[in-house]
Amino acid sequence: MKTRLSQTSGREFEIHVSEITSHDPDMIGTVLEIDLMTFSEPTWSQYTAGLMLRHGRNFILYADDMPIGTCQCIRSWQSPWEVVLFSMAIRPGWRGQGLGTYFLEATLEALKKSGTGSVVLVVDPASKAAIRLYEQKFGFKIVAECKNEYGPGHDRTHMRLLLQPNPVAEVSEFPQPAAGLVSEPTDEIVAESPQDSQLPEASPVDHTADTSVSNA
Numbered sequence: 001m002k003t004r005l006s007q008t009s010g011r012e013f014e015i016h017v018s019e020i021t022s023h024d025p026d027m028i029g030t031v032l033e034i035d036l037m038t039f040s041e042p043t044w045s046q047y048t049a050g051l052m053l054r055h056g057r058n059f060i061l062y063a064d065d066m067p068i069g070t071c072q073c074i075r076s077w078q079s080p081w082e083v084v085l086f087s088m089a090i091r092p093g094w095r096g097q098g099l100g101t102y103f104l105e106a107t108l109e110a111l112k113k114s115g116t117g118s119v120v121l122v123v124d125p126a127s128k129a130a131i132r133l134y135e136q137k138f139g140f141k142i143v144a145e146c147k148n149e150y151g152p153g154h155d156r157t158h159m160r161l162l163l164q165p166n167p168v169a170e171v172s173e174f175p176q177p178a179a180g181l182v183s184e185p186t187d188e189i190v191a192e193s194p195q196d197s198q199l200p201e202a203s204p205v206d207h208t209a210d211t212s213v214s215n216a
Ligand SMILES: CC(C)(COP(=O)(O)OP(=O)(O)OC[C@H]1O[C@@H](n2cnc3c(N)ncnc32)[C@H](O)[C@@H]1OP(=O)(O)O)[C@@H](O)C(=O)NCCC(=O)NCCS
Pocket: 038, 086, 087, 088, 089, 090, 091, 094, 095, 096, 097, 098, 099, 100, 101, 102, 122, 123, 124, 127, 128, 129, 130, 132, 133, 137
C-alpha cells in the first residue's frame, strides 16, 4: 500500500508502511528518537525497544526512505485474539496531513489479515488528534475512562475496535485480570526452611560489585 504526499513546498514524497520483523539496531534508534519527540516521558529504553522489535509487531511509516512514524503492537495475554496497539507516533512536522489515518489503516489491515479479532489501546483524553483518529475515523469505542490511571492527573481512555468476530469467545467489556493471575488472599505463608532444602547453601555474594549485568 503506497500513497503520495505533496507538501506546500511542492516536494512530493512516496508514503508507505513497512513491518519490521527482525531486530535492527538502527531501527531502535529511530523508535527512541520519534518517541522522545512525541511524548513527555520516554516510553522506551534501547532494551525494551529492542525486545519490542524482536517480539512485538512493529510498523514503520516512511516518506521515501525516511522513517517518519512508528507503531508498536503486542498480543494481549488475557485474550490472545486481541492486539494491544501500544504506541503510535508520527514525527512533528508530518502530522495533520492525513498520514496518521493512512498509517493506522495500513496497520489495522495487516493485523486483520493475520487473524487479529480486536485492537485495544490506551490514550490520553487530552490527545485530540489521537481521539479523533481512533474514535471518529476508525470507530474505536470507549470501553473505560480511568482517572489517575498512571498516578495523579494521568487519566487515560481505553478503547477497543472489533476487526472481525472472535472465533473463540465474546470479548469482555473491559479487560479483567486473567483467571489464575489474582490469587485468593491467604494468611498461611509456607516457607521452606534452608535446612529442609535440597539446594546447596549459597556462598555470599558481593552485590556492590554486581554492575556488569546486561539488560535482556
Ligand atoms: C495521533 C497521530 C498519530 C495522528 O497522526 P496525524 O497524521 O496527525 O493524523 P491525521 O492527519 O490523519 O488526522 C486524523 C484526524 O485528526 C484530526 N486532527 C489532527 N490534528 C488534530 C488536532 N490537533 N486536534 C484535533 N483534531 C486533529 C484531523 O483533522 C483528522 O480528522 P479529519 O480527517 O476528520 O479532519 C499524530 O498526531 C501523533 O503522532 N500525535 C502524537 C502522539 C499521539 O498522541 N499518539 C497517539 C497515542 S498512542
